[in-house]
Amino acid sequence: MLIPFVGFIIWIIVALDLAKVFGRGTGFAIGLIFLTPIFALILGFGSDTYRGATAEAAFHRGSGGPSPARSV
Numbered sequence: 001m002l003i004p005f006v007g008f009i010i011w012i013i014v015a016l017d018l019a020k021v022f023g024r025g026t027g028f029a030i031g032l033i034f035l036t037p038i039f040a041l042i043l044g045f046g047s048d049t050y051r052g053a054t055a056e057a058a059f060h061r062g063s064g065g066p067s068p069a070r071s072v
Contacts, residue, residue: 015029015030016029018032018043019032021052021053022048023048023049024048
């Protein structure tokens with residue numbers, strides 16, 4: 001009985017991370033959790049681009065997007 005519950009918790013974590021690396025917020029992640037086919041199509045066919053780990057790091061800083069490039 002514990003295994004399906006663990007799978008759902010892992011899916012929640014994956015959906016949150018997936019939304020973050022595409023520059024989306026928690027509301028979009030909730031949509032991914034409960035309406036997966038619809039929100040996956042929005043990511044797949046929409047204008048969203050994969051921003052990678054830099055987007056996730058910027059999201060944790062609170063800016064919601066990648067940081068501007070710095071000149072050295």
